Amino acid sequence: MILRSILFLGILSIMSALNAQTINSYIDIDFNDCQIQDSGVQNIDLLTGGSPECGCGLDGEALYFNGITDYLSVDKDLSSIFNQDFTISFYLQINNTIGTTDILSLQNECKRDSSFTLRYIPSINECRLDLVKNLSRSTQINFKLDESHCWQHIVIIRDGFDYLVYLNGRLAGSDSAITDYVFSPSARLAVANGPCIGISDERLSGAIESFKVYNSALNDIEIQTLDLNADMIINSDTTLLLGESLQIKMGPTCSDNFYWQNIADLNDPGSLEPIITPGQSGVYTVFFQNGNCLSYDSINLFIQNPTDLNCDQLLLPNAFTPNGDMLNETFGISNKFIVDELKSFEIYSRLGNRVFSGNDKHSSWDGIYQGKKLNPGKFAYAISYVCNGQDYQKQGIVNLIR
Numbered sequence: 001m002i003l004r005s006i007l008f009l010g011i012l013s014i015m016s017a018l019n020a021q022t023i024n025s026y027i028d029i030d031f032n033d034c035q036i037q038d039s040g041v042q043n044i045d046l047l048t049g050g051s052p053e054c055g056c057g058l059d060g061e062a063l064y065f066n067g068i069t070d071y072l073s074v075d076k077d078l079s080s081i082f083n084q085d086f087t088i089s090f091y092l093q094i095n096n097t098i099g100t101t102d103i104l105s106l107q108n109e110c111k112r113d114s115s116f117t118l119r120y121i122p123s124i125n126e127c128r129l130d131l132v133k134n135l136s137r138s139t140q141i142n143f144k145l146d147e148s149h150c151w152q153h154i155v156i157i158r159d160g161f162d163y164l165v166y167l168n169g170r171l172a173g174s175d176s177a178i179t180d181y182v183f184s185p186s187a188r189l190a191v192a193n194g195p196c197i198g199i200s201d202e203r204l205s206g207a208i209e210s211f212k213v214y215n216s217a218l219n220d221i222e223i224q225t226l227d228l229n230a231d232m233i234i235n236s237d238t239t240l241l242l243g244e245s246l247q248i249k250m251g252p253t254c255s256d257n258f259y260w261q262n263i264a265d266l267n268d269p270g271s272l273e274p275i276i277t278p279g280q281s282g283v284y285t286v287f288f289q290n291g292n293c294l295s296y297d298s299i300n301l302f303i304q305n306p307t308d309l310n311c312d313q314l315l316l317p318n319a320f321t322p323n324g325d326m327l328n329e330t331f332g333i334s335n336k337f338i339v340d341e342l343k344s345f346e347i348y349s350r351l352g353n354r355v356f357s358g359n360d361k362h363s364s365w366d367g368i369y370q371g372k373k374l375n376p377g378k379f380a381y382a383i384s385y386v387c388n389g390q391d392y393q394k395q396g397i398v399n400l401i402r
Contacts, residue, residue, distance in 0.1 A: 026081065027074065027213035032060040036072070040212070045075040049193065056254035057209040058091060058151060058228045067096060067205025071193035078213075079183040082106060082116060087214040088156040089226050094145075094206040095292070097122045102201040105194030108187040112138070116183065117194060118156070119201065120145075129156060129165055129173075131181050139181075141165050143172035150255075150293035151209075151230035159217035169227045189213075228252055231288045234401070236318050237300040241335060245277040246301065247327040248284075249319060249401060255288035255295075275327070278303055311338055311387035319399035322367040331398050332364025333383070341386040347398070348380045355379065367400050376402050 028040035034054040038044045050069030054061040063072065094101065099122070106116040115132045129141040143165055145152050155166035164174040191211075192204035210228070218226075229251030240246060250272050262285065263269040265278050276284060278301050285298040304313075315334040322329050331347075333339065339361040347356040347365055355369040367374055376399075383394045 024214075025212040026215045027211070029072075029211040030060055031057065031063045031209065034061065036063065038074075042076070047073040047075050049073075055207070057207070058230045058252040058254070059210055062091070062093070062207040062209035062254075064207045065192050065204045067192075067203050069203070071191060071203065072208070073188050073190040073193050075188065077185045078106065078189050079185045079187065081213065081215050082158075082183050083180065084158075084215070085160065085217040086158050087216065087218045088154075088212070089214075089218075089223075090154060090211040091209040091228065091230065092152045092154055092206065093150055093290070093293075094120055094152070094204065096120060096202060096205050099202040100200060101204055102192055102194040102197055103127070103204055104189070104191055105196075106183055106187050106189045107194055107196075108184045110194075110196040110199050114181070114183050114187070116181070117196075118154075127154075127165075129163070131163065131177065133179055133181050139163055139175045139177045141173040141175050143167060148296050149231060150288065150290040150295040153227055153230070155218070155223055155226065157217050166223055169224055231255065231290070231295045232297045233286065233299045234319065234399075235299055237302070238318070239302040239304050239315060240278065241315070242303050242305055243277075244334070245275050247275050247321070248273045248299070249321065250286075253288055255290050257289040259287055261285045261287075276301065311390065312392055314338065314383065314385065314392065314394045316381070316383075316394075316396065317398070318396075319401055320367070321401045322373070323402050330364035330366050331381075331400075333361055336361045338387050339385045340388070343384040343386065343391075345383050346381065348382075349374070350378060350380075361385070367402075373402075374400060376400050 025040045026042055027038055027044055029038050029046065031054045036046050036048060038046060049071040050066065052070040052072065053064050055064050056062065101120040103120055104118040112132045113134055117130045118127060120127050125147065126142055126144050130138060132138040141163060146168055149168060153168050157164045161177045162174060163177065165172045191208055194201060197203055231253045232251045234249040234251055235246065258272060260266060260269050262282060265276050266274040268274045281302045283298050283300050285296055287294060287296045317331065320328045320331040342359050342361040345358045345363060346354055349355050355374065356365040378397050378399055380397055381395065385392055
C-alpha cells in the first residue's frame with residue numbers, strides 16, 4: 001500500500017508538470033499557405049513591407065526577408081503587454097554577415113529612450129537584447145547564437161523585474177531591472193523595421209517562423225513544449241543492450257542535403273532516420289546543409305552487456321512510433337530479464353486518465369485506448385517490479401510519436 005501511494009504521488013507530480021504545458025498565446029503568427037495572419041486570442045492585424053516570401057518552415061511555412069525592403073509589423077498598441085510579465089517566442093534563421101542586424105523592436109524613435117530591441121552582430125555571432133528607459137537606466141543581455149544550428153529558437157521573458165533569454169530550450173542569459181520600462185503606445189512591435197534602419201542597423205536577411213507572444217512569463221516546462229527540435233535528433237542519448245537496434249527519429253528540417261558520420265552501424269546511410277545497431281558504444285553525428293549554413297547534431301549510444309546490469313537499471317525507450325512501419329511500434333520494458341515479477345505497469349495521459357495497465361513483463365502499449373488511437377503527446381508511466389527478491393519502482397515520461 002505504501003509503495004502504491006508513493007507511485008501515485010509521483011504520477012500526480014508528473015501530471016501536474018504535463019498539465020502546465022497547456023498555454024494560450026496572445027499573438028500567434030503563422031505563414032502557412034502564404035497567409036500572414038494572427039491566430040492568437042487577439043486576432044491582431046499585421047502589416048508587411050517590401051515583398052517577404054513564404055517558404056520552407058519547421059511547422060508549416062516560414063516568412064523569408066530579403067534584408068533590403070522586407071519587414072513585418074504588428075498593427076496594434078502592445079505597450080500594456082510589455083509593461084507587465086510577457087514571453088516572446090520565435091524561430092530565426094539569419095543570413096546577415098556584416099553590420100548590425102535589426103531583428104525585433106518596440107521603439108518609436110532611433111534613440112536610447114523607451115525602447116525594446118533585439119539585434120544581431122554577425123562579426124561576433126552575438127545577439128544583444130536592450131531595454132532602455134533613459135540613458136542612465138537600461139537592461140542588456142548578450143548571447144551567442146548556436147553555431148551547430150541554422151534555425152535558432154529564441155524565447156524572451158519578463159518575470160517581474162527579471163529578464164531572461166532562452167536559446168534552443170536552454171537559458172542563454174538573464175539580467176534584472178531596477179525599474180519598470182514604459183513603452184510608447186504609438187510604438188509598434190516589428191521584425192526588421194526598427195526606426196534605426198538605415199542609420200545604425202540593417203534589415204534582417206533570413207526567416208522567421210512560429211512567432212508567438214504571451215501575456216505571462218512561461219516556465220521551463222512550457223518553454224520546452226514550444227521547441228520544435230529543428231535539424232535535431234529527437235532520440236536522447238541512451239543505453240542499448242548488445243545486439244539491440246535504435247530507430248532514429250528526426251525533428252523537422254528544411255535541408256535536402258545531409259550526411260552521417262560513423263556509418264558502419266547504419267542500415268541505410270542515405271536515410272535521414274536510419275536504424276543503428278552498434279557493436280560498441282559510440283557517437284553518431286548527422287550534418288545538414290541549409291544554403292550557406294551547416295548544422296549538425298549527435299547522439300551517444302552506450303552498449304550494455306546484459307549480464308552486467310543492476311536491478312535498478314530498468315530500461316525503457318523515451319519515445320515510440322506506432323505508425324505501422326513495424327519499428328518501435330510499442331512501448332515496454334527493454335531489459336525484461338532483470339524483472340522477476342512485474343507488480344504493476346501503468347501509463348497515464350496528461351489529464352490523469354490511465355490509458356494502459358499490465359502485470360506481465362512482456363506486455364507493452366501500442367498507443368491505443370478504448371479502441372482508439374491516441375494523439376501524439378507525452379504520457380507518464382509508473383512501474384513496480386521485483387528483482388532478486390527486492391522491490392523496485394521506476395517513473396518517467398514517454399513521447400508518443402505518429
